Amino acid sequence: MNSKLIKELPDLVTNNVISQEIASKIEQHFLIKQQQTPNRLFTVFGVLGSLLVGLGIILMLAHNWDNFERATKTIFAFLPLLIGQCVVVFSIWKQKSDAWKEASGTFLFCAIGSSIALVSQIYNIPGNLSSYILTWVVLSLPLIYLLKSNAVAILSMIGITYYACEVGYSFSSFTESPWLYLVMMALVVPHYYRVLKHHKNANITSIFNWLFPLSITIVLGAFVDQLSELGFLMYLLLFSLFYNVGKIPFFDTQKLRRNGYLIFGSLGIVIMILTMSFDGFWYLERFFFNAQETYVSIVLFVVNLGLIIYSYAKGWLKLFNLFQYLFILFSVLYVFGLNIPIVGTIAVNLIVLALGVTTIKIGADTFHFGVLNYGLLIITALVTCRFFDTNMSFEIRGLLFVAVGLGFFLTNYIMLKKQKSRVESLKH
Incomplete structure (x- = not known):
C-alpha cells in the first residue's frame, strides 16, 4: 500500500492537491519505514531459525539416544541449556539487536524444555505432563523481562494454556480447576502492558490482542466443576x-x-x-x-x-x-x-x-x-x-x-x- 501511495504522489503534485515539498516529506517518511522492515523480517526468521535448530538437536539426540552412556546423556541434556544461556548473556552484555534477543530467547526456551525432559528420562524422575509444562514455563518466564522478548511471551502463553487444559479437562485421570493458570497469566500481563503502551499499532501487539482472549476462552471451561448449567452464563x-x-x-x-x-x-x-x-x-x-x-x-x-x-x-x-x-x-x-x-x-x-x-x-x-x-x-x-x-x-x-x-x-x-x-x- 505504501508503494502505491508513493506512485500516486507525482499525480497529486501535478493536480495541485499537495505541494512538492509535502510530497518529498511523505516519500521520505515511507522510505524510513521501509528501511525498518528488514529488521522485523530478520527477527521473525531468527525466531523460526532458533525453533528449527532446537527441534533439530532434539531429533538428532533422540535418534541416537540409546547408544549413549548415562554420563554422555547427561552432558547432552545440559549442553543446549548451557549454549542457550551463553548466547542470551552475550545478547544482553553486548546490547545486541531485538532480533538477536528474540532468537536467543527462543532457543533457550526450547533448551529448558528439552533439558528437563532429558534429565527426567535419564534418572527416571517421576512426574506428569502438567507438572513438566508448569516447570518449563516457570523457568522460562524470567526470559520475557530479561530480553523483553515477545516470542518467549507468546510461547509461554501457549504453554500456560496447554497446562490449564491438561489439568482442567479430561486429558488425565485426575482433573481440577487450574488456578495456577491465573497466576502465570498475571506474570505475563506486565509485558503485555508494556507492548500496548509503546507499540500500540505494531503487528506483535495485534497478536497479543488475539492470543489473550483466545487463551482465556479456551481455559474458562476448565473452571466448570459441578454445575454445567452455569458454564453458559460464565462464557x-x-x-x-x-x-x-x-x-x-x-x-x-x-x-x-x-x-x-x-x-x-x-x-x-x-x-x-x-x-x-x-x-x-x-x-x-x-x-x-x-x-x-x-x-x-x-x-x-x-x-x-x-x-x-x-x-x-x-x-x-x-x-x-x-x-x-x-x-x-x-x-x-x-x-x-x-x-x-x-x-x-x-x-x-x-x-x-x-x-x-x-x-x-x-x-x-x-x-x-x-x-x-x-x-x-x-x-x-x-x-x-x-x-x-x-x-x-x-x-x-x-x-x-x-x-x-x-x-x-x-x-x-x-x-x-x-x-x-x-x-x-x-x-x-
Whole structure:
C-alpha cells in the first residue's frame, strides 16, 4: 500500500492537491519505514531459525539416544541449556539487536524444555505432563523481562494454556480447576502492558490482542466443576467483558482486525445467545448458589459492571449499544428463566432480534457495510435456528428466507445510494 501511495504522489503534485515539498516529506517518511522492515523480517526468521535448530538437536539426540552412556546423556541434556544461556548473556552484555534477543530467547526456551525432559528420562524422575509444562514455563518466564522478548511471551502463553487444559479437562485421570493458570497469566500481563503502551499499532501487539482472549476462552471451561448449567452464563459474561474491553477507546480506535477483544466478544455473545434461543435449553436443573461456578460468574459480572461504570464516568458511552449491557439482562434472565422455560425462550429470541436490528442501525449510522451485514447475518442465523425447532410449514419458512434475502439486497442498495449521494454532496 505504501508503494502505491508513493506512485500516486507525482499525480497529486501535478493536480495541485499537495505541494512538492509535502510530497518529498511523505516519500521520505515511507522510505524510513521501509528501511525498518528488514529488521522485523530478520527477527521473525531468527525466531523460526532458533525453533528449527532446537527441534533439530532434539531429533538428532533422540535418534541416537540409546547408544549413549548415562554420563554422555547427561552432558547432552545440559549442553543446549548451557549454549542457550551463553548466547542470551552475550545478547544482553553486548546490547545486541531485538532480533538477536528474540532468537536467543527462543532457543533457550526450547533448551529448558528439552533439558528437563532429558534429565527426567535419564534418572527416571517421576512426574506428569502438567507438572513438566508448569516447570518449563516457570523457568522460562524470567526470559520475557530479561530480553523483553515477545516470542518467549507468546510461547509461554501457549504453554500456560496447554497446562490449564491438561489439568482442567479430561486429558488425565485426575482433573481440577487450574488456578495456577491465573497466576502465570498475571506474570505475563506486565509485558503485555508494556507492548500496548509503546507499540500500540505494531503487528506483535495485534497478536497479543488475539492470543489473550483466545487463551482465556479456551481455559474458562476448565473452571466448570459441578454445575454445567452455569458454564453458559460464565462464557456469556466473559464474552461481554471482552466486548466491553474492546469498546475502550484505546482498542476501539484501532483497525477491527487488531481488536481481538471486540471480535471475540461480539461473535461469542451471538453464538451463546443463539444457543440459548432453543426451547430445550431452558429445561435445565436449577443450580445452587454455593458453588465454584457461581463465584466465578459473580466475579465476571462485577468486573463487567465496574468497567461499564468506569466507561460511563469517562464519557465513553455516548451511544446506547445493547451488546455492552446484555450481561445484566442475561444474568437476571438466567437466574429466573430456568424456572419458567417459556419466558426464557421468548425473551432470548427477542433479544437476538434486537441485537440484529441494533447492529444494522450502527452500521447504517456509520456507513459501515461490514457492521450492517453482520447485523443482517444475526437475523439470518435466528431465522435459520427457528427453521429447525418450529412446526411452521415449508412455504412459510421459504418466505422467511426470501424476506431475509431481500432485506440483504435492499439494505445494502439503500446504503450504497446514501453513500454515493454523500460523496456527491461533499464534492459540491
